Amino acid sequence: MVKLASARESRVYGPRRARNRSEYINVGFYVFSVIVLLGGFLVELSKERKWGLVMLLVALAIILIVNVHDLIAHLAGIDCRLPLMEFDLQLALVEFAVPLVQAVGSLLMMLGILFLFIQEKGHDGYFKLEKHAMIMLVAGPVLWLLGSIHNSCQIYERADGDVQVLQQSVQIPFLMGSLLFVVGAIMNIHDQSTMAHHGTDLLGRRFTWFGIFGSTLLVIGGLANLVKVFKMQQGELRLEKLRGGAHELLVQEREGQVPLILDGQRRRQRRQGEEAPLATVPVAGKVTPYKDVLVGES
Incomplete structure (x- = not known):
């Protein structure tokens, strides 16, 4: 998913007065997207499978937009100075890598589904896209899994028990949900290797069920993340802000205190x-x- 709530204010989601509201919108859109994703997989169990794929496309497009917006917000927080990541391990592994990897994974899955729609036309010349579509449907969840692992690299200097519980309640569902997507995509390739399906029929039943369970975990993680962001914005969680790092060096440079x-x-x-x-x-x-x-x- 997108970067989890941070222990420091190095994001620029918009004007200062609208920053918290923008972050709420960002997290809320993600929750909405994973709910649509779950609905798309449920529709795949019915006879209207094309509508299910359309819902999957819409959900993946929203996830892509949310992560790109999150990535831009973090880059704006350091004036888009990528060399500053050398000073800050969390900035590189979490605040930059997570939204980037998640966005690329969502884009690959979207392209894979679009290729399935192209194959649905039934022309022999389009059948060569089948292999690329199946590979993309595996590569996308793998990148999601990688982003979930990177999300576990967040660093809090001091945090109370509530923060740690909410942190784990977000990270574990994202990690397990992404893993289910990877397993389902790999098993789908194995299932389709023995069949002569084309187009939208390339998404097998087992992949659909794995997608349902994985999407359910993403919904749980998204709701937990929404609660976490709300509590952090309201100051209800005792959390020591991170000191040092790229953002603080940039602030010092702006104030003329230390050369960068x-x-x-x-x-x-x-x-x-x-x-x-x-x-x-x-x-x-x-x-x-x-x-x-x-x-x-x-």
């Missing part, structure tokens, strides 16, 4: 200064170190 120089560059400059040869000045026909000249003159 990488530690590696500092070490290289220090090493080069130590290894540089001393300047020499000729005195009385011989070469004398410059520092000795200064000492002698004093």
Whole structure:
């Protein structure tokens, strides 16, 4: 899913007065999308399978938009300076990687379903898309699973028990739901290898059931995330804000407190200064170190 509620305010969801409201909308749209996703898989069990695929497309499109919006919000929080991620492990693994990976996974699944609709036309020339569609329907959930693993890399310096319970109630359903999607997609490839199905019939029953269970877990995780964001915005959770990192360095640079120089560059400059040869000045026909000249003159 999208990045979970953070222990620091480094997101820019809009103007300062509308920031909290924008985040509520962001999380709420995700909950709505996974509910539509669950409804799409349920419709797949009926005779109107095409409408089920349309619902899946709509749900995946909303998930894609939510994650892209979340990614832009986090990049805007650091003025889109990607090199700053070297200072902040959570910024790279969670705030940047999670929405990016989730968005790409949603896009791959959308393309896979679109390829199934193209095959539904029944032309032999389109059957070569079948293999690509099945691969995309596996790659998308795999990226979702990777994003769920990255979501577990969030760091809180100090947090009370309520925060930890809500954290686990969000992470575990997302992780298990994504895993069910991966297992269902792999089993679907195995099932369809022994059949001559094409088009929308390539989504087998087992994949549909795995999708139902996985979507249910995503709904549970989304609702828990909504509760967590609400409590964090209302200040009901005792949580120490993260100190340091890329965002704080950027703020210090804006205030003129510290130059934004990488530690590696500092070490290289220090090493080069130590290894540089001393300047020499000729005195009385011989070469004398410059520092000795200064000492002698004093």
